[in-house]
Amino acid sequence: MPEAGILLDLYRRMVLARRFDVQVTALTRQGRLATYPSGLGQEACEIAAAAALADDDWLFPTYRDSIALLARGVTVVEILSFFRGDWHSGFNPKQRRIAPQSTPLATQALHAVGFATASKMRHEPVATLAFLGDGATSEGEAHEAFNFAAVWQTPTVFVVQNNGYAISVPFSKQSHARTLADKAIGYGMPGHFVDGNDVAAMYAVITDALDRARNGGGPALIEGLTYRMEAHTNSDDPSRYRDDDEVERWRSLDPIARIESYLIREGVLTEGLRAEIADAAEQLAAETRDAMNESPHLNPLELFDHVYATPRTALAEQRDYLATELESSEARHLS
Amino acid sequence: MPEAGILLDLYRRMVLARRFDVQVTALTRQGRLATYPSGLGQEACEIAAAAALADDDWLFPTYRDSIALLARGVTVVEILSFFRGDWHSGFNPKQRRIAPQSTPLATQALHAVGFATASKMRHEPVATLAFLGDGATSEGEAHEAFNFAAVWQTPTVFVVQNNGYAISVPFSKQSHARTLADKAIGYGMPGHFVDGNDVAAMYAVITDALDRARNGGGPALIEGLTYRMEAHTNSDDPSRYRDDDEVERWRSLDPIARIESYLIREGVLTEGLRAEIADAAEQLAAETRDAMNESPHLNPLELFDHVYATPRTALAEQRDYLATELESSEARHLS
């Protein structure tokens, strides 16, 4: 059991994460963002992972894991710029030690293994953590990532958030195995089946796995059993594939409520502290709304500037073409 | 333990298979064939599988499994026409109930699952058997095949021939798991780790798995531990990656010698019977040599005839182009 101070910090980050998530979902409903896959209900997995990572470790997240990015220090604007469609990724991966949020399922797991391989070669004590969803484990590339990591014994921790669904497809149609953690056996690596709504448990298991990885112990596969409380994205309609009872059942297992009542029982979370954290959350929500109001200056010509390190004449021609088009259309608008 | 009659039949087919394999390898060394991946040393797996299959079952083999095709009734010419480069596949899959020998690794396993799915839909008691190599299990598509079969509970038996190598790469660099059969756990299907040079064991396990599959019991994963005695293909050089001692160790575990001595001990295999089988094998070898002597008539224009069911004008134009080219070059040769 992690000590009280850590648990309090985890609680704090979970509260902030949820407030952020709720705010962004609201903004998306208002049509302010292209899309937003909510992490509501999965705060224990997301925050435990973010908190367990050491500064030099790297995180390989999916579109689902925005609140883990937030917890690792990525700014609200940096996160939103992707979802509101400014650019494909809004933060500096090297500065944050986080890979761009991956959309092609399971592909990032292989990047995490390769990245860890390079660290291992240079004898650096750096581990990588790759998030995957339950559905993503069905992809061939998840298998290849697990296998490469095990054969090469790379310092890589795979955290599978089994939130019950791949969009509309329930876990029962995704795997016939008892648990996804069982898959670890087939790769000769340790597997852990954890209550994904118990932040203390998730934090303990992930921390151990990362330490072990950094110390040459090789990879691990951790399954956190949790639940996606929101729709897959704003364009989804969960009523077509799951009933409210199920959602309510999981609401009663809310990861924040659980750690909160524990911390209160233990006298660690005082009323004052709780209010203070709630205020911070409201501040974050305000900051998030503000972030959406200042819309950034986007330069269409940047479409050509980052594709290659080596300049290309033909691409420069296309850039000039667009530049001229933009000027003339501006001219038209002025006249 | 299968009854004596069955064992004797398995022995007979193994002897024929080896003689065929040795003959084809010799022909390949003479440069008579484009390539030939030998099954020498793997006869127990190959023949057990071929023998265990019911008439209506389908086999999904790889380039390695020619002797299983032979054992299932594919003619020598039909087998050789692929390896000597006449066409991409030399037999009628529907007639033989065997898919074309697959070269892209693990891809055929998915075909086996899909084929079995259709049988299951129509409530036909038909099972499919897919061969895979140890190396192929590292491919993402192997994982997808195992998972689809388990989730859909299709009548599919996966037989992994772990012959120790993927060309030059030893099993230790392919997987960190104790056995490949262990992978079955991660899919929620039965896995069996079998001595792949014990034809009686392989036959018993595969037969049970196929029966179970046909009776709605779902898929199974069987690993046969065996050894590739020959080079990967004629263009391979095993001296670069394995030593003779290892090869000799496995020679002492020869699958044919083992069943042979058992059948002799049991008095099932008499000297006369043995001689008779040896003669049949020599006859097969002669037949194989003859098959190579009559080189078939190949029609280059057939390149255009099977690509589409629906005729295409542009392709007909290309066919005419080649036809004219062939005529004029013939004309040149005559003049």
Next chain:
Amino acid sequence: MTIAHDTNVTAVLAQAPASVTLAGALNSALADAMAEDDSVVVFGEDVGPLGGVFRVTDGLSARFGDDRVWDSPLAEAGIVGTAIGMAMNGMRPVIEMQFDAFSYPAFQQITSHLAKMRNRTKGTLELPVVVRIPYAGGIGGVEHHSDSSEAYWTHTPGLTVVTPSNPSDAYWMLRQAISSNDPVIFLEPKSRYWMKDAVDHATPTAPLDAARVIRTGTDVTLLAYGPTVKTAMDAAELAELEDLSIEVIDLRTLSPFDDETVGASVRKTSRAAVIHEAAQFGGYGAEVAARVTERNFFHLAAPILRIAGFDVPFPSPKLEEYFLPTAERVLAALDTWQW
């Protein structure tokens, strides 16, 4: 805005009472095909109870049962690979790749098996599989949700590649694709899913391998397909104001290419341009320009132009408007010709 201009596109199409969206037309094509033939099955990611992320399979699992319409595990190579196995065993699977870029994990199954099995077995094993792929941009999708990869498929011998631009073609081309004994890559223009028009369920619009002249003109031939057909029609409208008479051909089938229909038009107008969203370099327009030039060089008054996406990855939602070909860009391109 999408709806507003549809009359352009569909002016020439047969009229019929019910007006449906392109997505709805695809849905009824699937339903009618399944009702007619038990061997037609539909599976993929979220095509069951959800009805697909674009609702193209809406209601099918309820109507036909989940042994004929079902959600598969999440693996594209697995979906195509098992569809191949089913087709080898008498079924006619219609499968969905959820978004264009997510067909790439299935690339090996499509190019090395789906396209080649018939040839490999000298016609013994036919694979009547339809791979439905929502493609192209214009809907503000995040990265990987707006690719146009038709050029990958059309360069692969053994595949038939088609794309409808309106509800009537959507209905009939999907029916024809399902009854074809060849594997068909069926590209569905996302940005047109919600376009509405009347569909005549009685008479096919045209054979699956035919392009169609959807607007006649004398000065220029515009070749378009899928999402750019509307762009071409808009351009033709605008050009008319400048007394430029534009003929528009909806290619419909990308492989095979309808040399006859296109050649006849180009020989008449002596000028042509092809429009697509995919990057220009090595895009489908290259084949169009190359072969139409090969076959009609001495009829051409000017080089065949390609109005296409820039040679960069598809942009983020806020920048796609600068990437996608517009009617204005088409007209500007025509102005570069010496007249």
Next chain:
Amino acid sequence: MTIAHDTNVTAVLAQAPASVTLAGALNSALADAMAEDDSVVVFGEDVGPLGGVFRVTDGLSARFGDDRVWDSPLAEAGIVGTAIGMAMNGMRPVIEMQFDAFSYPAFQQITSHLAKMRNRTKGTLELPVVVRIPYAGGIGGVEHHSDSSEAYWTHTPGLTVVTPSNPSDAYWMLRQAISSNDPVIFLEPKSRYWMKDAVDHATPTAPLDAARVIRTGTDVTLLAYGPTVKTAMDAAELAELEDLSIEVIDLRTLSPFDDETVGASVRKTSRAAVIHEAAQFGGYGAEVAARVTERNFFHLAAPILRIAGFDVPFPSPKLEEYFLPTAERVLAALDTWQW
């Protein structure tokens, strides 16, 4: 036979003492790059002790140790995906896809990540990865061992695609590919692996993005790359007997395309043809024909011809001779022009 004609191809190349095979030149390029830069690593299927099925990595694991040259598990997406991760973390991986068609399982990693990561991160994450792919036919390989898939890669923005046709280019282009900060698809013409020639290790043959005129002529420009460069040179020799003066350009780089070198030649000769093994429909020759025509239309006396593979799957060993472009077929094509 392979050796016999090599003088054609290499006549114009710088002379140097040691004569090595194209495979050997690649091997020393890898060795020299690894000796110079610790971050260069080599991995893939059978590239370790075996030295690769074509022996291109022969001796490297012995010389540099198996922590810099090693055999990976058998999974192409895994090889490319982990190479991407390594490149994100300071390494310069040179990976091998054992045969052309076996790069298809890695299609998603190559098109959705390797090609796009730099753009996605506005240049923050560069991926200096070289993907070596033995390609094309002519060696009697069974199915899947003779594909030419350059068109798939050249249509994908973000990738640099090159192919050498001789030992000197093999050495220098691989060195340049390894030192490039962009991902490079390095296509190695299988049928030319055993071609021998002298290699000058002192001076680069040309920049990585430049095509080269390897034979000057006045009547026709032949554009070739990789395995067809020899075909073009043979055709030029034969044409000379008929007093037809052919200029041959070895494209070397397929993406980017060297418009300048090619345009200058075509404006001089006014006639051009492009030769490749890949199927013609949507092949790389389509882009060449389309763009060279766009840019030089009024200099052309005839349409640009494409001498390419037929639009069928690559044939079995005994039939490939009828599929592959030959010098005779090139000349026959030129005869179809009105002169």
